[in-house]
Amino acid sequence: MLSNFKVVLVETSHPGNIGAVARAMKNMQMHELRLVTPKFFPHADATARASGADDVLKSACVYPDLPAAIADCRIVLGASARDRTISWPALTARQCAEKWGGNPHNSPNIGLVFGRENSGLKNHELDLCHYLLRIPCNKAYSSLNLAAAVQVVCYELFVASGQEQTTNVGDQGEVPIATTEQMEAFYLHLQQTMADIGFLHPERSKSIMRRLRRIFNRTQLDTKELDILRGILRFSQNHNTK
Template sequence: MLASVRIVLVNTSHPGNIGGVARAMKNMAISKLVLVDPKEFPSEKATARASGATDILESAEVVSTLEQALEGCQLVVGASARSRHIPWPVVNPREMAQQVAAVQKESDAAVEVALVFGREDRGLTNEELHRCHRHVHIPSNPDFSSLNLAAAVQVICYELRMAALAEDPASELNDVSRWGTAWDIESATSDELERFFEHLEQALIEIDFLDPDNPRQLMTRLRRLYMRSHPDKVEIGILRGILTATQKVQKQGGDHV
């Protein structure tokens, strides 16, 4: 899905922003950049801000009209501030990404998608926005709504990547582990946990912290604390080691009394 997405920048003024966009794209594994009549490109400022995403800049296509940039595109989405004279279908970045994923899924061949971003100071013209099937609006602070160009591209590409990863059963988003990352040690089993809680209770009685005749909610609270952290086998081993050491100290103390 990400290979069919092109980022189109219209009349960008600051070459540094083009570099920032290239970096944001590459971070999200999106590589096709089209520049419509940029003020200054190529530029050292672009290369510096790209921080290593120079392949994106080198393969960027420079064209003179939006029409050329959109050639072959089947879904065109324009970045837009909210209020327009004639409202157009507006989606937020998450909805946009879900629609792009849905369109790709429904179609046999890959669907070419363009995300179009306007000038730093005044965005896209109404005429340019009317060439789009949809407008995408980042739900920003109404009192301070204008994002930096590279930041806007970052949010849009992030949502596209999240949608692409959601489709991929092997991706980190669909990792079965509840932590979202592979844990290094196997989880403790239920019976290992129960033996730990028995050991804990016994030790707390021995050190006179728990009164078996008036236990209150102590064990419940401790159980809840430890269960919440979903301990692994090594951790339970460590905790039981501490209990054994505690019991030993208590016994020695008892001997000396």
């Protein structure tokens, strides 16, 4: 669990957004949510949008101001899509993850601060941050939904921490790839079947078979798939002889 990262929401106006943020956090194994003077919390809309991330909502702490919410943080990043007049150190979500997400257990407490839905963070709040946190996106439309922004950042941290899980669908990887000998037997069977049903003409047989070889070689058939195709060919031959 990425317990050293604290997601801080400042003056969130819509309680549903708080619930959606809780859900986004739990998806990525992050659980510490801090709320700075939310307009409505707790609220039924927050619970509904959390979709099962009730534990994140229940453990969320409410603070009177941003300094109190980040008091124990050694590094603070403030999310901002707007350019600032004064130059400010900036990191993208991925750069943040690369810098601190790779070894979260040895990283300091890090606050990830997200501002109001309609206006973001104010300048005096950004003054408390060490970095601007950026999410690269369409320059013509750079305003992200609050929960979407949190999801992107949490995802990058999750991947960088090495907790990304790989899954196999069905029997992927369990059935061996067909051997060259098995494939050659299939091609002979295929050529004979096409000749039997009158599809293959002698003057075109070489070019057609060459193209068919290219198709099946690209797919890298496994033995189970090859058995199915051979079964279809046998059925076609038997049906044609009746």
